[in-house]
Amino acid sequence: MISLLARRLAGLIVTLIVVSLLIFTVMDLLPGDPASVILGTSASPDTLAALQKEMGLDRPLAVRYLAWLFGVLQGDLGQSYTYGVPVAGLIAERLVVTIPLALIAVLLSVAIAVPLGVQAARHQNGLMDAVAGLFSHLSIAVPAFWVGLLLIILFSTILGWMPAGGFPGWSADPFAALKALVLPAVALALPQAGVLTRVTRSAVLEVMNEDFVRTARSKGLSEGLALWRHAVPNALIPVVTMLGLQFTFLIAGAVLVENVFNLPGVGRLAFQALAQRDVVVMQDVVLFFAALVIVMNFIVDVAYLVIDPRLRAGA
Known part of the structure; x- marks a missing residue:
């Protein structure tokens, strides 16, 4: 297994170098x-x-x-043309907004999608399956930034429960800072929850037809226990794969959502750098996004080995 991880790590490093070359070349070709x-x-x-x-x-x-x-x-990472400060400091300042936003969105996505997908698989072709299917189709079809605008109109303009935008900072008021991330996190989480619901449902349905689940039922284990003890743990690999992809999608999707909610995150920094033609900031932010995708894929590969002992034996 160690040799397999070493090969994956070497591939990760080579991929990062190739991606950095592509990013630098494309940025240089911009008009x-x-x-x-x-x-x-x-x-x-x-x-x-x-x-x-x-x-x-x-x-x-x-x-x-x-x-x-x-x-x-x-x-x-160089010096920003526009801000006149090191780019590493700029990105670090913005990460304290973007990373918590993405983590909250992932937690919300999992909290909604996994129970809904499991129940949809358990009650296949029933009411819960129909509800899960409707939720998946609606959430996937609606863009995150449009969901954000609807949330602002409802919870900020009409009800006045949540702030419409801005970020007070963690040091000034942690509760207000967390509150400012709730609506953008929901806007990011709902489309991803729709995708994860479908993946969870399909994975659980596939595992429920396996012999070991039928054996567990035949030994007297209830439907619920057989589902959560045997079917769900063995259906985690595609769910973990999707979670790894979703985290990177959420980071990249924050470009639009952070602009909608006026959040000073990495996504907004990328948008501002593009508008101001700050090439140094642009290429560093794009490299950061690309590196995050590659590293998350490596983490997902390691998670496979942890979850599934058969993969460890094969490795």
């Missing part, structure tokens, strides 16, 4: 010059050339990429 954006169209050619040299834009692509890659490996 527009960061120096021109900073100085404006009225800048003289000499001033523009001086700023391009100061920013390192006059160097070849390969040299700039290697300098950026070595900086990333050392924890130096």
